[in-house]
Amino acid sequence: MSTLKIARIVQLPPLLLASLLFSFSSLTTPLAHADSTASTPSPMGKPLDTGSITRLAPNIYPNGQGLPDGMGLAKNGSVLYQAHCANCHGSKGEGATAQGLIGGDGPLSAHDADKTILTYWPYATTLIDTIARSMPPAAPGHLSADELYSLCAYLLAENGLWARDQPMGPKELAAIVMPNRNGFIRKFP
Amino acid sequence: MSTFLDRRVFLEQGLRLSLATAAAGALPLAQAQSEERSADKMGEMRSDALASQHKAGQAFSNYGMPSVYEKRVIRLIGSNRMVSGNGVSWTPLESLEGIVTPTGLHFERHHNGVPDVDPARFELLMHGMVARPLRFDLAGLLRYPLQSRLIFIECGGNSNAGWHEEPMQKPVGSFHGLVSCSEWTGVPLNYLLDEAGIDSKATWAIAEGLDAAATEVSIPVSKLREDALLALYQNGERLRAENGYPLRLVLPGWEGVRQVKWLHRLEFTDQPVMSRNETGEYTQLLPSGKAEQFDFVMGPKSLITSPSHGQTLGLPGVYEIRGLAWSGHGSVAKVEVSADGGQSWSTAHIDGPVMSKCFARFRAAWKWNGKPAVLQSRAKDDHGNIQPTRARLLAERGRNGYFHYNAIVSWAVDSDGTVRHVYA
Numbered sequence: 001m002s003t004l005k006i007a008r009i010v011q012l013p014p015l016l017l018a019s020l021l022f023s024f025s026s027l028t029t030p031l032a033h034a035d036s037t038a039s040t041p042s043p044m045g046k047p048l049d050t051g052s053i054t055r056l057a058p059n060i061y062p063n064g065q066g067l068p069d070g071m072g073l074a075k076n077g078s079v080l081y082q083a084h085c086a087n088c089h090g091s092k093g094e095g096a097t098a099q100g101l102i103g104g105d106g107p108l109s110a111h112d113a114d115k116t117i118l119t120y121w122p123y124a125t126t127l128i129d130t131i132a133r134s135m136p137p138a139a140p141g142h143l144s145a146d147e148l149y150s151l152c153a154y155l156l157a158e159n160g161l162w163a164r165d166q167p168m169g170p171k172e173l174a175a176i177v178m179p180n181r182n183g184f185i186r187k188f189p
Numbered sequence: 190m191s192t193f194l195d196r197r198v199f200l201e202q203g204l205r206l207s208l209a210t211a212a213a214g215a216l217p218l219a220q221a222q223s224e225e226r227s228a229d230k231m232g233e234m235r236s237d238a239l240a241s242q243h244k245a246g247q248a249f250s251n252y253g254m255p256s257v258y259e260k261r262v263i264r265l266i267g268s269n270r271m272v273s274g275n276g277v278s279w280t281p282l283e284s285l286e287g288i289v290t291p292t293g294l295h296f297e298r299h300h301n302g303v304p305d306v307d308p309a310r311f312e313l314l315m316h317g318m319v320a321r322p323l324r325f326d327l328a329g330l331l332r333y334p335l336q337s338r339l340i341f342i343e344c345g346g347n348s349n350a351g352w353h354e355e356p357m358q359k360p361v362g363s364f365h366g367l368v369s370c371s372e373w374t375g376v377p378l379n380y381l382l383d384e385a386g387i388d389s390k391a392t393w394a395i396a397e398g399l400d401a402a403a404t405e406v407s408i409p410v411s412k413l414r415e416d417a418l419l420a421l422y423q424n425g426e427r428l429r430a431e432n433g434y435p436l437r438l439v440l441p442g443w444e445g446v447r448q449v450k451w452l453h454r455l456e457f458t459d460q461p462v463m464s465r466n467e468t469g470e471y472t473q474l475l476p477s478g479k480a481e482q483f484d485f486v487m488g489p490k491s492l493i494t495s496p497s498h499g500q501t502l503g504l505p506g507v508y509e510i511r512g513l514a515w516s517g518h519g520s521v522a523k524v525e526v527s528a529d530g531g532q533s534w535s536t537a538h539i540d541g542p543v544m545s546k547c548f549a550r551f552r553a554a555w556k557w558n559g560k561p562a563v564l565q566s567r568a569k570d571d572h573g574n575i576q577p578t579r580a581r582l583l584a585e586r587g588r589n590g591y592f593h594y595n596a597i598v599s600w601a602v603d604s605d606g607t608v609r610h611v612y613a
Contacts, residue, residue, distance in 0.1 A: 035578055040380075040383070041332070041333050041334055041380055042332060043384045044325055044329030044330065044332050044333065044384075045315070045321070045323030045324065045325050045329070045381065045384050045385065046323065046324050046325070046326075046329070047321070047324075048315070048316055048322035048323050048324045049325065050312055050316065050322055053314070053316050053322070056314075056454065057397075059395045059397070059405060059456055059458075059462045060462070061458070061460055061462055061463070062460070062463050064319070088271045088272065097269055097270050097271040097272075098269070098271070098272075107478055108474060108479075108480070108589075109476060109477060110477035111588060112588075112589075113474055113478070113589045115469065115474065115589075120468075120469060120474075120480075121468055121469050122463065122468055123463045123468065125463065126463055126464065126465055126468050126469065127460070129405075129464060129465070130464070130465040133402065133403035133405065134300065134301060134401070134402040134403060134404075137271075137272040137274075137275065137301050137401065137402075138272075140301065140402065140403070141402050141403065173264070174331055178374070180435030182469075183478070183479055183480055184472065184477075184479065184480050184481075184482040185479050185481050185482065185485050186479065186482050187481055187482065187483045187485070187521070188483040188484075188485065189392065189409065189482040
């Protein structure tokens with residue numbers, strides 16, 4: 001850049017100087033701030049390799065989209081639960097320093113309504129999504145797909161929503177209809 | 190009978206009081222007034238106050254901290270015993286003035302601690318139902334036109350102690366302080382949406398944070414288009430770690446849980462993800478047993494921050510009622526105050542400028558006659574929404590709503606000048 005041009009920029013009012021950054025025009029014809037925001041800013045996004053997305057923790061949707069491949073059993077889940085979860089959620093899932101995961105008294109219209117996985121949660125996929133991304137708190141994101149399905153099979157079986165000896169995989173988990181599936185009034189859309 | 194006064198009258202009558210208070214430094218309400226009554230003590234204090242004129246002061250500092258005499262103005266922390274990073278810290282609203290919350294006192298709600306995010310390695314990803322999956326580094330984001338807005342952020346669970354059977358006996362900030370207001374500066378998300386080319390069938394974006402809970406929530410694309418900000422700066426400096434460094438989503442007027450901190454990923458889709466934080470939590474159970482979901486906007490609300498619970502009035506006389514009002518729907522249009530538990534109301538003065546989805550600071554002059562009184566405030570916004578009484582809120586929403594509690598708050602002033610929280 002020539003000395004002459006630098007001198008010209010320095011003499012500009014600060015607002016005009018700032019707007020230069022977003023201008024496609026030459027430096028000698030800066031846009032007013034309002035004009036610069038109305039025009040399209042320089043695109044700064046770089047192409048995202050969609051292959052790299054598969055390495056991220058997936059968002060798991062109620063229709064089963066995002067569920068990992070795998071298979072689990074409640075009896076394995078019981079062992080995992082005692083190792084990773086019981087300390088905070090209670091040895092029988094009754095709740096301790098973290099909320100209970102097993103049981104819950106209805107109805108939800110009661111004065112002291114009990115909002116639990118069994119009584120309140122509308123989707124079983126929320127369970128695996130939550131465990132996969134955030135549990136256990138000391139080392140989240142390390143459970144394998146089989147371990148995740150085993151934990152879900154255990155918790156859902158203990159809640160009476162799954163047969164204890166039946167293997168659970170993505171298809172089975174997505175097909176579970178939770179008791180409070182229709183208990184929500186959506187304010188959006 | 191205690192009465193509200195015209196603000197101009199207050200300014201004249203209160204002049205002597207405010208001068209005396211200023212000279213005595215920042216003393217509690219009652220203490221300042223007892224000092225005012227003791228001329229001898231004032232003389233001693235003046236002489237002490239002049240000591241600083243006779244010795245060299247402290248040197249410069251690279252980053253300023255609050256006065257050493259203000260050490261008690263802190264966030265109170267309520268966290269899980271087993272998972273110390275799961276919980277909240279409260280903004281001490283009773284100790285603050287104006288509308289901007291000091292950055293270090295902005296409330297916190299973390300699900301598993303504050304992550305350490307290296308800005309050099311940080312990228313924001315946009316993918317899913319888009320024409321062009323994109324990633325953005327911080328240098329790229331900083332090339333876009335920036336926008337600054339003063340915006341309050343309130344946790345959806347703020348004030349939920351209002352549902353308790355008995356009124357919580359704690360300072361106002363310790364159960365209403367999951368709300369703060371900052372100037373947020375960042376990139377209007379609109380620019381990035383256009384660049385990625387969002388599929389017209391993509392009505393939702395799933396936002397995810399880089400925290401150890403990988404917190405994720407569903408956000409309507411319409412809100413992202415309307416006024417969402419990718420905030421990089423808070424009150425003029427880069428975000429604090431606990432407020433989402435290096436990037437957080439700001440969704441003006443909406444519940445805090447949606448305004449994902451340490452934002453690193455937006456997946457565009459045609460359905461909500463139904464995460465724990467929008468099903469099991471942050472939904473409002475109604476008396477019918479059904480629960481409201483995706484109720485995003487924080488309703489109109491106001492609080493008297495002074496006098497408030499735990500403070501003590503001195504002698505009867507003129508006091509300024511001070512408080513905050515806000516609405517997620519828009520601007521605060523009016524704040525009224527009552528000293529008789531809501532039987533009669535007076536319009537409070539609001540310090541300007543009044544901005545949309547921002548704190549408004551209100552003030553009213555009140556002449557206390559030394560008899561018991563119940564102080565209340567109620568806010569009305571420019572969309573016609575009015576802050577409800579607690580009785581009305583309970584009648585409509587029952588006992589188990591837990592989230593989005595915005596009822597009128599009552600402080601009882603006893604004849605000895607003590608102030609406590611009551612339901613009235």
